[in-house]
Amino acid sequence: MSDTSVDADEVRHVATLARVDLDDDEVEEFTAQFADILTYFDALDEVPEVDTETELVNVMRPDEVHEGLSQEEALSNAAESEDGFFKGPKVS
Amino acid sequence: MSADLNIFVTEETLDSDADGPLSGKTVAVKDNISTEGLRTTCGSAMLDDYVPPYDATVVERLKNAGATIVGKANMDEFGMGSTTETSAFGATKNPVDPERVPGGSSGGSAAAVAAGEADLALGTDTGGSVRNPAAFCGVVGIKPTYGLVSRYGLVAYANSLEQIGPFAPTVEEAAELLDVIAGPDANDATTHDEGADSDYASAADGDVDGLTIGVPTELVEGADDRVVETFEAALSDLEAQGAETTEVSLESVGHAVQAYYVIAMSEASSNLARFDGVRYGKSGGYDGNWNESFARAREEGFGAEVKRRVLLGTYALSAGYHDKYYKKAQDARAWVAQDFDAAFEEVDVLASPTMPVLPPKLGESLDDPLQLYLTDANTVPVNLANLPAISVPAGEAEGLPVGLQLIGPKFGEETIVRAASAVEN
Structure with missing residues (x-):
């Protein structure tokens, strides 16, 4: 159906790069939609x-x-600050 | 009535003491434009309690011109959508027919003017987000030339494409608001000296005698028959007033929607990286490491369309795909710009239906994102080429408004204002 195939693992990989957690339903929905959209983008060739x-x-x-x-x-607007600094989560 | 339409995310009045061209006028401001001390959500749960510590340049200019701000208008989340249905605060309804969408992403702004909740409004147009809702709600909307209006204080979605633009019931009033917000700003290095001391409003004189109007066949062919019929009647009316129309071809626009979405999504993936829940926005908490915390904040704070665009943009820029998508999209963008330049050697303005369809019913368009992207076919080429364009009511089809889009050469605001004012005659 589409020239550009995207599988669920690729969607999860991109979501990791973009720092967005996805639940399984979202992964399934995005996998199908991304195939359609990226196939449409192929016309840029x-x-x-x-x-x-x-x-x-x-x-x-x-x-x-x-x-x-x-x-x-x-x-x-910061959720938390300390001694006049932004407070972020642990680096590792 | 107005409460049912869900026009505002935050309805609060900011009065101005200044005496100026907008004294006595009420203005609705799209909720992605920063207002000092007044919540600015971008239609997103991510920013549902964000209160900017400063005013956007355009808001400062509204206040200096004497305008009263009456509220922050609903919008598609971060401007990502064409129906105002992706807002975390619920959809806005079209004042013309509450079963239908007002268009988007500046749907609240257009609806505010159409419903008489505000005399004027500001929206933002990244790929049609002012012109689309102007067309669907039956009001006037202007997308200025890139660089005419300062973006300082606008929460960025796709910087290289977007401009803040005015809505009004008439072309002259929209041009008056543009005169207030246009002009250079030290806080936005992409602004231009054009627009300083502008007087676009006086160009709304309805004089199109001798004006040449090009009609790009590619932007009419795919449109709904009822839209085309109304569009052509408006063109005939302009011809009767002395304008000359001629068919032109813009071969490149067949690739404009693809190029637009690749560029907009890529810029979005970079811009929205700032929402990590540390300096502002929904916090992801302090459990685990920062990557886990950021990913939690973004899972919770972003809606489906925003996630879709951020992920697709990340994909288009990722190793191995950059040349295939992003670079080709930049080529297409340059091609579209060249096509327009060539057309403007032959004609003064270009005309098309603003939207190829009539306003859809609420809930009809969300299941298939790609189909919705395709309805942007007539508006996105203008953003890719950095040009000015206006949507003006052309008439009605089946009781629903149809917009006529007029596109001008760079900084040709006077020409599109003049031509659009003749459509109102």
């Missing part, structure tokens, strides 16, 4: 190579200190 001449302009501003958020404002 027909696109010719295109030369582009983009005019690039440097838009960087001088590296000067500007006013920004206060520490309190920056932390205001």
Whole structure:
């Protein structure tokens, strides 16, 4: 039915790369949908190579200190903070 | 009535003391545009208690212009959808027919204007998310040229494609709101000097005598007959006012939907990596290591369409697939831009139906994501080419609104405003 086959293991692998837990129902649903969608994307193979001449302009501003958020404002939406820092989960 | 339509995620009034062009006007703001001290959810459970500590540039400009903000409008989660049904806060209903979707992703914004809940509204358009709901709700919506309006304070979905744009009952009022929000901003390096001191509103003079309008056959062929009939009647009306119409061909647009989704999903997978539950958003807790905590936060906080796009974007950028999908999509994007450039050497504006279909019933389109992506065929080419476009009501088919899309060359806002104002005559 489709040229591009995707199996459940591939969906789980991509979900791991993207740091999204999926339950088994989601894996099953996404496996079928991804096959359809990726097969549709295969039409991009027909696109010719295109030369582009983009005019690039440097838009960087001088590296000067500007006013920004206060520490309190920056932390205001964090689930937890400690001594004025964000508190994250263990690294390993 | 309005409560039943589920137009706002947060209904709260922010008054302005300033005296300006929008004094006395009420404005609904899409819920992915930051409002200081007012909850901004992006239609997602991930951000259901997020309160921005600063205003987006466009919100600052609304306040300085004297506008009263009346609420944060419902939307597809993170802008990912075409019906406003992927919102974690429930679907918005179309004020024209509450059994139907208002379009999306800025469905709450369009519905607010259509229902008279706000005089004006702001939405965002990444692949049609202003023009689609404008068409389905029977109001005017503008997607500005990329770089005309600052994106500072907009929660990013696909940075290279999206622009904030206005909704209004009339072309002139939409142009007035665009005049307020357009222009360069030191906080968004992609903004442009065009748009400083703009006066798009005065271009809404309805004068299309001698204007040449190209009709891309590829954007009419696939549309519903009832939509095409209404579209063609509106074109005849423009011809009667002195405009000249001619068929043009945009060969590349047959690949625009694929290119759009590959690029948008890839950018989404990168942008939405920031939602790890540490600095803001739903926390994944502190059990296990950070990867486990982040994956839990994202499982819980993201809905199905967001997961689908983040995963497909991750796939398209992953080792072995980058050249096949992402690189080819960039080629297609450049091809589409060249096609438009060539067309604008022949004509002043391009016209098409905004949406190839009439607004679907609620619940009809969610089972098959690919079929829903295909309804974006007429809007996504504009974002790929960074062009301005407007959707203006063209009439009705079976009592439902049909939108006419006018596309202009880069920074050709005056031309599309002028042409669209003639559609209203």
